[in-house]
Amino acid sequence: MVKRLFWIGLGTMLGVLIAAKAQAYVRERTPDGARQFLLGSDQENVHIRTLQGLVRDFNTARLRREHELGERYAANRS
Structure with a gap:
């Protein structure tokens, strides 16, 4: 159970980190019109x-x- 919680927590943390890095990359590398x-x-x-x-x-x-x-x-009760 502890291992499972560890891996769920690690996966969640990595997902948040990757999403934040991807968003920062998009902000940096794309022109304003495409970003909007x-x-x-x-x-x-x-x-x-x-x-x-x-x-x-x-x-x-x-x-x-x-x-x-x-x-x-409700139909089964009638």
């Missing part, structure tokens, strides 16, 4: 917008699944 096309006009908050999008997608899928299960099991 890729990252949008609010380039400082790309990670926040990405996280908000992921949470929104997760909640949409969760609510859809809850509705589906509610209909299925």
Whole structure:
């Protein structure tokens, strides 16, 4: 269990580090017009917008699944 937690933590840390380095590379190496096309006009908050999008997608899928299960099991009760 401890090994698994270690590898999950290490993978998460490496993922965050690689994402930060990739974003810094894109900022440095691309012209402003291309950078705005890729990252949008609010380039400082790309990670926040990405996280908000992921949470929104997760909640949409969760609510859809809850509705589906509610209909299925409510029909079985009748």
